[in-house]
Amino acid sequence: MGEKKRTTIVLFSGDYDKAMAAYIIANGAATFDHEVTIFHTFWGLNALRKDELIETKKGFIEKIFGKMMPRGADRLGLSKMQYMGLGPKLMKKIMKKHNTMPLPELIEMGKEQGIKLVGCQMTIDLFGLKNEEFIDGVEFGGVAAYLADASEGNVNLFI
Numbered sequence: 001m002g003e004k005k006r007t008t009i010v011l012f013s014g015d016y017d018k019a020m021a022a023y024i025i026a027n028g029a030a031t032f033d034h035e036v037t038i039f040h041t042f043w044g045l046n047a048l049r050k051d052e053l054i055e056t057k058k059g060f061i062e063k064i065f066g067k068m069m070p071r072g073a074d075r076l077g078l079s080k081m082q083y084m085g086l087g088p089k090l091m092k093k094i095m096k097k098h099n100t101m102p103l104p105e106l107i108e109m110g111k112e113q114g115i116k117l118v119g120c121q122m123t124i125d126l127f128g129l130k131n132e133e134f135i136d137g138v139e140f141g142g143v144a145a146y147l148a149d150a151s152e153g154n155v156n157l158f159i
Contacts (some may be wrong), residue, residue, distance in 0.1 A: 007037075007148050009040065012042050019047045039118045116149075
């Protein structure tokens with residue numbers, strides 16, 4: 001019996017459709033018994049933020065960043081066809097019609113399959129976010145942690 005295959009994904013994008021692609025690939029890899037890590041950095045962190053407002057002590061600029069960025073996977077916009085918020089609503093309606101799992105459910109499924117969700121601590125600090133603003137099950141680490149996983153990866157993706 002050989003070593004378990006590993007898949008790592010850097011989720012840089014905060015677009016709903018790109019985050020969905022990352023989680024569909026990640027869940028597929030986990031189904032095929034890969035060890036999977038998704039390293040969320042910059043705008044990709046928004047997929048891991050809690051939907052509700054979490055009161056934390058922040059400076060003025062940190063508060064501005066927090067208000068400008070979407071809270072939670074279900075509030076991400078599309079990479080194309082945004083149409084002032086209508087695009088994501090239409091996309092979610094079509095997804096529901098075709099029994100496609102929405103992003104928040106794909107994230108939960110990933111957690112159930114043991115996918116390692118990592119939030120980039122440097123970006124969290126840069127944006128003035130606080131660890132308690134993220135959903136349960138998120139680990140926090142830097143690029144060294146990601147590179148340790150990626151160096152042993154059979155599949156490494158940047159989305």
